[in-house]
Amino acid sequence: EKNITLDSATGIELSCRLDSKYFHLKNLQMTWKRGNETIEHINKTENSWGIQLKILDNSKLGSYSCTLKGEEISAIFHLQVPKIEGKEKPIVSYEGDTAVMICKSFGYTPIAWTWYRTNGSEQIAINDSLLADKYVINSVSANVTHLKILKLTREDDGVYWCEAAFELGKSKGKLKLKILSFMVPLKPFLAIVAEVVILVTIIFLYEMYSKKKCAEDEKEFDQVEQL
């Protein structure tokens, strides 16, 4: 199985080469298929069968497979648009703060970027000119896009999509935003501060106690000496 990434219109040749262990088979025939559709015009050379494809739009992308007639051996080529990576772990931010979400395309430059917000089961495009004081979209470079969300509230929590448009199609990356209230980190903070205060107090009390004991012992010692 092979994944081939294409971002713009191009001609491509796919070929399947037969391994030497199958040479003993008579009547070798290779078929090329895309889904259920069979492709004619196979270029056959000594041990390989190839097809020429002109990929001009999204409809030509997909999975192409070559199968050896009679046997179950096949190879699959997946022609696809470049994948966009989102973030697996949620981005954590706080109410009233700003969140910045970044999407990158590796190696291929998209024509345009669009951001979507998931509301229930729907995806709503984010229009930053409409809500300019809430969303700011800018691209540092053509391969990178930033979505800045200002004045975060609880409702901003959820899944966001960044979509890159290529000549041959679109590709999405998923990002999760998690909004916390400031009380959430405050609790461990106060717990640790309390622990510090308690430990310091214990240490100082122990010190005063052992000093007192030492002073008492010394007094006894001096008295003994005087005798």
Place this chain on the structure above:
Amino acid sequence: PSANVGRAPGPPDGGWGWAGVFGAFVSIGFAYAFPKGVAIFFKEIQGFFGTSYSEIAWVSSIMLATTYGAGPISSILVNRYGSRPVVIFGGLLCGIGMVSAAFCTSILQLYICVGFITGFGLALNLQPSVIIIGKYFLKRRPIANGLAMAGSPVMLCTLAPLNQFLFDNFGWRGSFLILGAILLNCCVAGALFRPIGAATALVKTQATEEGKDALKEEVTKDAMEMSNPTGVPMETKMEEEGGKDCCEKINKYLDFSLFKHRGFLIYLIGNVLMFLGFFAPIVFLAPYAKHIGIDEYSAAFLLSILAIVDMIARPTTGIIANSKWVRPRIQYFFSFAIAFNGACHLLCPLASGYTGLVIYSVFFGLAFGMVCAMLFETLMDLVGAARFTSAVGLVTIAECCTILLGPPIGGTLIDTFGDYKYMFIKCGAVMVLAGTFLFIMNYYNYRMLAKEEKERKAKEEDPKSVRTENEGRNNWNKETAQDGPELEPLREEQEGLKKEVNGT
């Protein structure tokens, strides 16, 4: 010991001292590991503020520079107030710095809060922790030093996953808030630094009757300072009685007369040279591994191996350095460790593949731990516990420059030649050079010390009566006074050591 008024008690070498070692462990751990641990947040913060990576990396550099550069200030404060208040204040400062960093709205504010304030707080933690060990230990000091310095790799191993966990759950702002609270634990470490030396006040009252104001000032400072073991602490201050008043005043806070001390100068030059090549290999180990084709996780694992070996190496080195064969020649052991470190780096380019790098990491961790464990021990050995406070401040500010220069120079070498091996060769060469320099100079130093010992013995009659006699003190010259305290108790305890010192 209170029965013998003429002889001040030596440092406890145990008892509450071990609690102090634990406190130093925590404090030193935070001071060294925290700047490295914060780097986990940088990627996110960089995206948040929309800055370049080098602008973010400045945060770490400022923090490191402040931690080392504020050394003299730390020393002055310890000379004046003692270790405990300084560490507690340092812990509070760290906490305040990180908590205010959680509310920062610009990269400049981050520089100030995380870089300066927290860095300064860490500086106030680092120096007193190292100093307090010298006050509590003499015979077992190398072990105590080794254990305390082991705090650095342990804290690093703990902080790295902890920071990642905090970041995943609380984002960078929440993490900074919680890290501020965690840094407050330095105050707990500081609370453990119980001042000692109240008993030595008995000896001091005799000296104050002399009537010399300068001496009185020196001596009361000494009583606060918790001086070194034998009863000759006054002598170390005596050398300043000939100097001007303002010089004495400055030297009271930060002992600049150390620059006339032969051992100190040797240590300073050797160490400044060494630090040029000390940290760069660690910084570039993971990138080098990725460069030769190793995947990210295995590359990170190399650093973990390094940290684990480091963790074990430090206390072990402390124990070895404490043994009676090594202790009198500890400077040689230190030079050997540095040269060994350099040899590792020189051989690194020969390592091929992952196995080679793993072996390199193991040896590097070992060498790194050995050097770090003895870093402050050797300074204490040369300078004596009384002047160590000022010495450590002066040394750290001198090291500050080379520490900051080391990785960027290495980076420039890598960028220029496109190959990591020149960086390793440079680091290895610098360290072998430093090790050799220290070895030769310390050989010379040991011989000079032995010669001065002989001269001193010829002049004095009874070491114990000097403390109560005025004349005896005046005859002692500066050099013997500083180094004598180091060697005397060891000599009195073990005959073998005595022969060693006089024989070289």
